[in-house]
Amino acid sequence: MAPLCEMRDISISFGGVRAVDGVSIHVNPGEVVGLLGHNGAGKSTLIKILSGAYKADSGEIYVEGEKASIATPRDARRYNIETIYQTLALADNLDAASNLFLGRELTNWMGFVDDDKMEAETRRIMARLNPNFRKLKEPVSALSGGQRQSVAIARAVYFNAKILIMDEPTAALGVHETQMVAELIQELKKQGLGIFLISHDTREMLELCDRVSVMKNGQLIGTERVEDVTEDDILSMIIMGKKPDKAA
Amino acid sequence: MTDVSAPQVKKRTGFQALEVDTRLLGMIGAFLVICFCFNILTEGRFLTPRNIFNLTIQTVSVAIMATGMVFVIVTRHIDLAVGALLATCSAFMAMLQTRYLPDMFGLGLGHPLTPWVTIAAGLLVGSVIGAFQGWLVGFLAIPAFIVTLGGLLVWRNVAWYQTSGQTIGPLDPTFMKFGGINGTLGETWSWIFGILAVAWALWALWSARKAKIAHDFPVKPAWAEATIAGIIAVGILGFIGILNAYQIPERRLERMFEARGETMPEGFTAAYGLPVSVLLLIAVAVAMTLVAQRTRLGRYIFATGGNPDAAELSGINTRMLTVKIFALMGFLCALSAVVASARLTNHSNDIGTLDELRVIAAAVIGGTALAGGIGTIYGAILGALIMQSLQSGMAMVGVDAPLQNIVVGTVLVAAVLIDTIYRKKTGGR
Numbered sequence A: 001m002a003p004l005c006e007m008r009d010i011s012i013s014f015g016g017v018r019a020v021d022g023v024s025i026h027v028n029p030g031e032v033v034g035l036l037g038h039n040g041a042g043k044s045t046l047i048k049i050l051s052g053a054y055k056a057d058s059g060e061i062y063v064e065g066e067k068a069s070i071a072t073p074r075d076a077r078r079y080n081i082e083t084i085y086q087t088l089a090l091a092d093n094l095d096a097a098s099n100l101f102l103g104r105e106l107t108n109w110m111g112f113v114d115d116d117k118m119e120a121e122t123r124r125i126m127a128r129l130n131p132n133f134r135k136l137k138e139p140v141s142a143l144s145g146g147q148r149q150s151v152a153i154a155r156a157v158y159f160n161a162k163i164l165i166m167d168e169p170t171a172a173l174g175v176h177e178t179q180m181v182a183e184l185i186q187e188l189k190k191q192g193l194g195i196f197l198i199s200h201d202t203r204e205m206l207e208l209c210d211r212v213s214v215m216k217n218g219q220l221i222g223t224e225r226v227e228d229v230t231e232d233d234i235l236s237m238i239i240m241g242k243k244p245d246k247a248a
Numbered sequence B: 001m002t003d004v005s006a007p008q009v010k011k012r013t014g015f016q017a018l019e020v021d022t023r024l025l026g027m028i029g030a031f032l033v034i035c036f037c038f039n040i041l042t043e044g045r046f047l048t049p050r051n052i053f054n055l056t057i058q059t060v061s062v063a064i065m066a067t068g069m070v071f072v073i074v075t076r077h078i079d080l081a082v083g084a085l086l087a088t089c090s091a092f093m094a095m096l097q098t099r100y101l102p103d104m105f106g107l108g109l110g111h112p113l114t115p116w117v118t119i120a121a122g123l124l125v126g127s128v129i130g131a132f133q134g135w136l137v138g139f140l141a142i143p144a145f146i147v148t149l150g151g152l153l154v155w156r157n158v159a160w161y162q163t164s165g166q167t168i169g170p171l172d173p174t175f176m177k178f179g180g181i182n183g184t185l186g187e188t189w190s191w192i193f194g195i196l197a198v199a200w201a202l203w204a205l206w207s208a209r210k211a212k213i214a215h216d217f218p219v220k221p222a223w224a225e226a227t228i229a230g231i232i233a234v235g236i237l238g239f240i241g242i243l244n245a246y247q248i249p250e251r252r253l254e255r256m257f258e259a260r261g262e263t264m265p266e267g268f269t270a271a272y273g274l275p276v277s278v279l280l281l282i283a284v285a286v287a288m289t290l291v292a293q294r295t296r297l298g299r300y301i302f303a304t305g306g307n308p309d310a311a312e313l314s315g316i317n318t319r320m321l322t323v324k325i326f327a328l329m330g331f332l333c334a335l336s337a338v339v340a341s342a343r344l345t346n347h348s349n350d351i352g353t354l355d356e357l358r359v360i361a362a363a364v365i366g367g368t369a370l371a372g373g374i375g376t377i378y379g380a381i382l383g384a385l386i387m388q389s390l391q392s393g394m395a396m397v398g399v400d401a402p403l404q405n406i407v408v409g410t411v412l413v414a415a416v417l418i419d420t421i422y423r424k425k426t427g428g429r
């Protein structure tokens, strides 16, 4: 069976820098694929090509076996690809509901945005994701890092994603909130979503992911099933840029 | 799991329960202080129906453009060409109604279609020029500052070429009804409009409250709602009452009767009432507020101003958005050109000179943040009103023209300073 989503031989350069160089990754339904690597390895750039923020210089994207053309974030959303960006990508001057529905506002019969309905929906999803979330009326600039993160997560999971991209979703979170995100990932996995997860925390990645891909200087070092490797193997891949010797 | 669908109700008492915007209160307060000070300095001549009428019609043209400038500044752009674009539109419309339509298209003088074709064509020209500038900014990535600085020179002088620098007039009589004193509703219709406006405001308040209750959101106490409704009703009807108190001078009335071949009955009086231009401004204010608060376009404008990258990543076509915003600005410049030239009863070569500064100042005094993402339509209109009352007030008191400009410039900087401090205190809003 074809994977849920596959990026094949993707390359992109900024000026002279090859930010991503011939990388191929894929994800199956109900699978979490981790992306690891140093800062500047090209992880964010790679997934931004999938989310439509950048256009690859070369390479192809397949969704459910069909070749997909993703040139804008709007295209990606049409393929049910949702993204939580490392920068969160929130409009700080707007409230949680306006951010959650940004670009996909609910409207009433006259075509006007229906703020009350959006606020009610936001309350509903926030009750599930972050029960302590209260500041619905305030601009998100008034929220804590964790609360802002919840808004970004809510936006990605509200619209029935099939493919979810999470770029360092726990970077701004405390221990308790990180745990909640981990539970959410397990739940979404059970629902059959394919998830690309980026994180710096190797141990956390080995717990959450089914497979991990390691990148360095824009290139893919290798992809391993988590059962087959130790944390040290992964660390040496990240640092040395070499696959572990499978002597056995 | 905790139930968040039942929101926590913070008890607000007294004044707080009104939940009115403190910034709005501050601006209204500043405006009232200015009015009362000038009224004292002019020994009561500032707050007469006649002066309030004049103040209102002088404000309209800048206020209309200021509402568009809010969107431009909210998206982190600027438009320095609004005064020049107004001149180009005004020149085009003046030539169209006095030369091209009567002569070239053979409509003849005083054809009933002339004013309407003129206005439609003028609005189209303004929108297209605006859209073109927006395209330069959005798609070719030339900074708006540069595009519109160039535009300021270009359109000012395109206006000049169209008329060879001459004053063009008199304009079409129907066209001139949009200027102010030459087109007013009269007493009865003004009251009818006022009552309809009050009814609409009450309905809007009531339906907003009903919608909140339907979603289980907290609402203000009934007395607070009633107080706000009362203030709005008194405000609207008071304004209409003042305009209706401004009587048309007897000699002018006599001439109006003579023009119809009648003689004026003994003791006949009539009031001007609400000017058509003010009606136009109210329509623009309502429409622009609706766009800002209740449409996707408005939502995208504010989102883009708050975080352009986030807007882009949310699938908003920010380049096309820029074109739309500048096209809207151009449309409003053309509308202001109708009002401004109609008020002066002709097109003069220097029409709209320095308007770009007045318009930007009105928006900024009205609380639009140059950093983007923040601004209100009512704020910009109030800002225009504050600027105009300062200027007219000083002229009435007899302040020298240079000193007037020094004061206005100082007020602009001071207003932004106060705003900056206010934002810091209230947490970055």
Ligand SMILES: Nc1ncnc2c1ncn2[C@@H]1O[C@H](COP(=O)(O)OP(=O)(O)O)[C@@H](O)[C@H]1O
Residues within 6 Å of the ligand: A014, A017, A019, A037, A038, A039, A040, A041, A042, A043, A044, A045, A046
């Ligand atoms: N928009 C851009 N313009 C120029 N260079 C970029 C841009 N985005 C990323 N890069 C470069 O691409 C490389 C990969 O960056 P990134 O994908 O953010 O890494 P990671 O997410 O793995 O930390 C870096 O060298 C970075 O400087």
Ligand SMILES: [Mg+2]
Residues within 6 Å of the ligand: A043, A044, A045, A086, A167
């Ligand atoms: Mg990154």
